[in-house]
Amino acid sequence: MSKLTEVFPEEEYILKGNASCPGCGAALLLRYVLKALGPRSIFVIPACCTSVIAGPLPRTSFKVPVMHIAFAASAATASGISEMLELRGREDINVVVWAGDGGTVDIGLQALSGAAERGHNIIYICYDNEAYMNTGIQRSGSTPLWAWTTTTPSGNPRPKKNLPFIMQVHRIPYIATGSPAYPNDLMAKLRKAKKIKGFKYIHLHTPCPPGWRFDSAKSVEVARLAVLTGAWILYEIENGVFRLTGPSKRLLDKKRRKPVKEYLKLQGRFRHLTREQIEEIQRLIDEEWERIKSL
Amino acid sequence: MGDRSRYRYIAPVALPTPGALGKTGAWRVLKPVIDYNRCTKCLICWLYCPEGSITVEEGRPNIDYEYCKGCGVCANECPVKAIRMVREE
Amino acid sequence: MRNIKVLTGNWAAAYGAKLARIDFVSAYPITPQTSVIEKLAEFIDKGELKAKMVRVESEHSAMAAVIGAAAVGARAFTATSAQGLFYMYEMVWWAAGARLPIVMGIVTRALAPPWSIWTDHADFLALRDSGWILLFARNAQEILDTIIQAYRIAEDEEVMLPVAVGWDAFIASHTAEPVDVPEQEIVDEYLPRKKAFSHMLDVDNPFSLGNLAFPDSYMEYRWLIDRAMNAAHKAIVEADREFGELFGRSYGGLIEKYRCEDANVVIVMMGASSGDGMDAVDALRDRGYKIGLCRIRAVRPFPVKELREVARTVDAVLVLDRAVSFGIGGTLGSEVKAALYPLKEKPLVFDFIAGLGGRDVDARLIERLALRVYDVLDGKTEVEEVEWVDINPEVVKA
Numbered sequence: 115m116s117k118l119t120e121v122f123p124e125e126e127y128i129l130k131g132n133a134s135c136p137g138c139g140a141a142l143l144l145r146y147v148l149k150a151l152g153p154r155s156i157f158v159i160p161a162c163c164t165s166v167i168a169g170p171l172p173r174t175s176f177k178v179p180v181m182h183i184a185f186a187a188s189a190a191t192a193s194g195i196s197e198m199l200e201l202r203g204r205e206d207i208n209v210v211v212w213a214g215d216g217g218t219v220d221i222g223l224q225a226l227s228g229a230a231e232r233g234h235n236i237i238y239i240c241y242d243n244e245a246y247m248n249t250g251i252q253r254s255g256s257t258p259l260w261a262w263t264t265t266t267p268s269g270n271p272r273p274k275k276n277l278p279f280i281m282q283v284h285r286i287p288y289i290a291t292g293s294p295a296y297p298n299d300l301m302a303k304l305r306k307a308k309k310i311k312g313f314k315y316i317h318l319h320t321p322c323p324p325g326w327r328f329d330s331a332k333s334v335e336v337a338r339l340a341v342l343t344g345a346w347i348l349y350e351i352e353n354g355v356f357r358l359t360g361p362s363k364r365l366l367d368k369k370r371r372k373p374v375k376e377y378l379k380l381q382g383r384f385r386h387l388t389r390e391q392i393e394e395i396q397r398l399i400d401e402e403w404e405r406i407k408s409l
Numbered sequence: 410m411g412d413r414s415r416y417r418y419i420a421p422v423a424l425p426t427p428g429a430l431g432k433t434g435a436w437r438v439l440k441p442v443i444d445y446n447r448c449t450k451c452l453i454c455w456l457y458c459p460e461g462s463i464t465v466e467e468g469r470p471n472i473d474y475e476y477c478k479g480c481g482v483c484a485n486e487c488p489v490k491a492i493r494m495v496r497e498e
Numbered sequence: 499m500r501n502i503k504v505l506t507g508n509w510a511a512a513y514g515a516k517l518a519r520i521d522f523v524s525a526y527p528i529t530p531q532t533s534v535i536e537k538l539a540e541f542i543d544k545g546e547l548k549a550k551m552v553r554v555e556s557e558h559s560a561m562a563a564v565i566g567a568a569a570v571g572a573r574a575f576t577a578t579s580a581q582g583l584f585y586m587y588e589m590v591w592w593a594a595g596a597r598l599p600i601v602m603g604i605v606t607r608a609l610a611p612p613w614s615i616w617t618d619h620a621d622f623l624a625l626r627d628s629g630w631i632l633l634f635a636r637n638a639q640e641i642l643d644t645i646i647q648a649y650r651i652a653e654d655e656e657v658m659l660p661v662a663v664g665w666d667a668f669i670a671s672h673t674a675e676p677v678d679v680p681e682q683e684i685v686d687e688y689l690p691r692k693k694a695f696s697h698m699l700d701v702d703n704p705f706s707l708g709n710l711a712f713p714d715s716y717m718e719y720r721w722l723i724d725r726a727m728n729a730a731h732k733a734i735v736e737a738d739r740e741f742g743e744l745f746g747r748s749y750g751g752l753i754e755k756y757r758c759e760d761a762n763v764v765i766v767m768m769g770a771s772s773g774d775g776m777d778a779v780d781a782l783r784d785r786g787y788k789i790g791l792c793r794i795r796a797v798r799p800f801p802v803k804e805l806r807e808v809a810r811t812v813d814a815v816l817v818l819d820r821a822v823s824f825g826i827g828g829t830l831g832s833e834v835k836a837a838l839y840p841l842k843e844k845p846l847v848f849d850f851i852a853g854l855g856g857r858d859v860d861a862r863l864i865e866r867l868a869l870r871v872y873d874v875l876d877g878k879t880e881v882e883e884v885e886w887v888d889i890n891p892e893v894v895k896a
Contacts, residue, residue, distance in 0.1 A: 116450055116451050116452040116468070118451070118452045118453075118455070118456055119452065119465060122456060124464075124465060126461040128461060129425060129426065129427040129428075129429065129461070130427055130428070130433070130460045130461045130462045130473065130476035131427050131428030131429055131430060131431065131432065131433045131460075131475075131476045132429050132430060132433075132460075133429070133430045134459065134460070135478075136436065136459075136460075136478035136479060136480035136481075137459055137478075137480035137481070137482055138459050139459070141459040141460065141461075142457065142458075142459035142482075145459075145461050153701060153704070154701045155701070156570070156699055156701065158566065165709075165710065166710055168423070168429070168706060168709055168710070169423070169426075169429025169430050169709065169710070170423075170429070170430070170709060170710045170711065170712055170715075171421055171422075171423050171709045171710065171711045171712075171715055172417065172422075172423055172424060172715070173423055173424060173425075173426040173428075173429040174423035174424065174425055174426065174429055174705070174706040174709055175425070175426075175427075175429045176425060176704070176706055177425040177704055178701070178704050179699040179700060179701060179704045179705060179706070179707075180704075180705075180706035180707070181565075181566065181569055181699060181706075181707055181708065182706060182707060182708030182709060183562065183565070183566075183592070183708065184562070184588055184589060184592055186558060186562075187558065187559065187562035187565075187589060187592075188562075189559075190524075190554055190558070190559030190560075190562035190563045190566070191562045191563065191565055191566035192566060193524075193552050193554070193559075193563050193566065194522065194524060194552060194562065194563035194564060194565065194566030194567035194568075194569075194572070194574070195566040195567065195569065195570050195699075197522065197550040197552055197563075197567060198521065198522055198550065198566070198567040198570045198571065198572040199570060200550070201521060201522070201548075201549075201550050201572075202570075202571070207701055224555060224556060224559070225554075225555070225556070225558075225559045225562065227555070228554055228555030228556070228559060231555075232552065232553070234552075294457075297456060297457075323480075329481070330480040330481055330482070331480060331481025331482055331484060331485040331494070332482075332485060333459065333480070333482050334457050334482055334485070334486055335485060335486075415696050416696035416697040416705070418722065419597050419658055419696060419697055419722060419726075420596055420597040420658075420697040420707060420719075421595070421596070421707065421708055421709065421711060421719050422697050422705050422706070422707060423705060423706040423707075423709040424705050425704060425705070425706075
């Protein structure tokens with residue numbers, strides 16, 4: 115008899131028959147996020163895949179109130195909502211931003227930084243599918259090194275912007291990363307974030323079958339390999355204290371990390387990589403783990 | 410609370426509805442089929458379904474074929490390989 | 499018991515917002531708006547105003563924060579000028595599309611480049627397609643009064659549109675005048691606490707605001723805004739009239755008419771310089787000219803009916819424009835012509851572009867222009883349909 119339904123409530127707050135692609139990492143993550151944060155949440159969603167996934171008027175797939183808003187504006191809009199709810203003594207309601215990487219790392223960065231610096235009581239969740247997927251797979255500041263996108267057809271020449279660590283210097287009480295391959299880890303983090311007062315930032319790895327070029331059936335597997343190769347690190351930073359979580363705990367030892375090739379080879383966006391490029395990516399990952407050792 | 414019935418005729422308001430984009434089951438090329446003899450009712454397929462189109466009925470996973478998009482994640486993740494992806498007729 | 503304080507236009511705006519019992523203000527500083535938000539910060543700090551102030555990191559975020567707060571029921575306020583307004587421009591349209599009853603103060607300022615902090619109406623008038631109700635105040639008293647009226651209009655259930663109240667940089671914003679500050683109890687009578695409105699976000703009844711709309715449904719939402727804008731006409735008139743009944747002051751609704759009754763020429767203008775316009779009217783009347791002035795108070799909805807009624811009996815309309823729409827003429831002038839075109843018997847319309855970037859528009863200038871119009875009517879001279887006033891001849895020749 116499965117115990118899963120004890121950890122994960124059965125009720126769905128993102129309804130089936132929505133506009134997400136088959137195998138969409140964002141849709142899967144939304145199921146977890148909504149189960150963790152519950153119906154007493156107001157979501158703020160800027161322009162991103164989810165603006166379309168939600169579905170067209172007069173119907174929506176979200177069973178929580180959603181404020182759709184312009185691309186750059188999500189953190190500021192959430193600031194207004196959370197302050198007003200506080201004024202009315204409604205701190206029982208979660209104010210949640212659900213934004214893509216573009217709306218967080220690039221065009222949304224200013225508002226995010228401002229809201230974090232001001233310390234509003236918001237849970238900001240960035241679901242990172244590592245490109246501007248909604249507009250057709252263009253490169254964002256979160257696109258990993260050498261990935262193919264439509265605007266980097268020979269491969270993205272810059273490494274990914276590290277948003278969680280940018281958020282760290284804003285002195286917010288809670289930062290976490292997550293992956294859809296490890297829902298238990300994610301649920302624990304979301305439930306923890308819900309109980310903390312202040313600005314919480316959660317960065318979720320979001321596999322995208324059409325954007326990363328893999329068979330939709332492998333969506334969770336791709337996310338899993340990202341973690342097991344150390345390309346995506348599961349951690350939380352609580353009041354400035356860094357802590358690895360889930361499978362990432364064991365991976366400080368490089369020998370325990372699978373070679374990044376295992377992760378890259380699943381995805382068509384890395385198909386064109388030369389040996390040197392793969393080595394470079396491996397080196398970047400190893401350097402990041404070295405840096406983590408000192409935290 | 411103001412006159413709720415009017416809100417659709419004032420602002421762009423959308424109401425929660427399953428099938429917001431219609432019966433997305435029509436998108437399928439491959440269909441997941443559960444072999445309940447092999448199924449251990451671990452519910453990992455339910456957990457990992459991106460669409461939420463698997464529900465739990467009496468402890469068993471149950472696929473809603475009206476909405477299942479045929480992505481294949483359930484079949485890929487099933488620890489006992491109890492789910493086959495078969496061609497849609 | 500009259501409470502007279504000496505206030506600048508900006509401080510009057512802050513008092514207006516305070517009396518309106520705003521819940522929420524979010525703004526970013528820009529000259530010449532700064533003293534509005536400084537005053538509000540002072541009120542909140544002293545406990546005189548129970549509101550949340552979010553000191554955002556940009557104007558775009560200011561409007562976004564105000565939209566968020568309004569969507570969960572706040573009576574929300576912001577203020578800006580020129581560059582700031584244009585930075586938040588996409589969000590300004592969002593506020594109208596989401597039908598949120600926000601009030602924004604615009605301290606009208608010229609747009610860069612080159613940098614100018616002085617008054618110009620281009621920023622305010624750039625909102626005319628947005629779905630915002632646009633009201634322009636000419637002095638500190640009217641600024642205070644109109645902000646209170648603005649919430650009444652915005653929150654009208656037939657309206658539910660945001661309202662921008664404009665006033666001139668420095669001439670109005672930083673000029674101190676005696677202002678009758680109404681009593682809170684009477685303002686509360688005029689403007690009750692904000693009611694929950696039907697499309698307010700609510701966890702007990704979840705819905706989404708602002709989803710995707712396919713071509714088969716988008717247009718209806720714009721039509722609904724248009725319907726609300728038409729309803730705003732009545733709301734503006736009534737708000738002003740009832741204000742007059744309670745406070746003893748009103749402004750004529752969408753336009754303020756000055757000595758128009760038997761006029762054969764009417765000056766149409768907007769803003770603080772209307773006072774100079776009225777001085778010009780008095781001076782010309784003393785010389786026997788039958789001239790009047792129509793001050794535009796509402797730009798949206800545009801006072802079409804009111805202007806046609808005035809225009810019906812005049813020979814010429816002289817528009818003073820502190821804004822230009824390059825390639826067609828003065829911004830206000832183009833609107834006046836559009837409003838009057840369907841009349842079978844139309845007056846001549848002379849559109850004078852003057853006062854951009856804060857250049858002075860005084861009574862003498864207005865008199866001079868009016869006399870030229872009278873000369874045209876007497877067949878003594880010709881004036882271009884659209885004329886830029888007093889451009890440096892060296893520049894014109896070069």
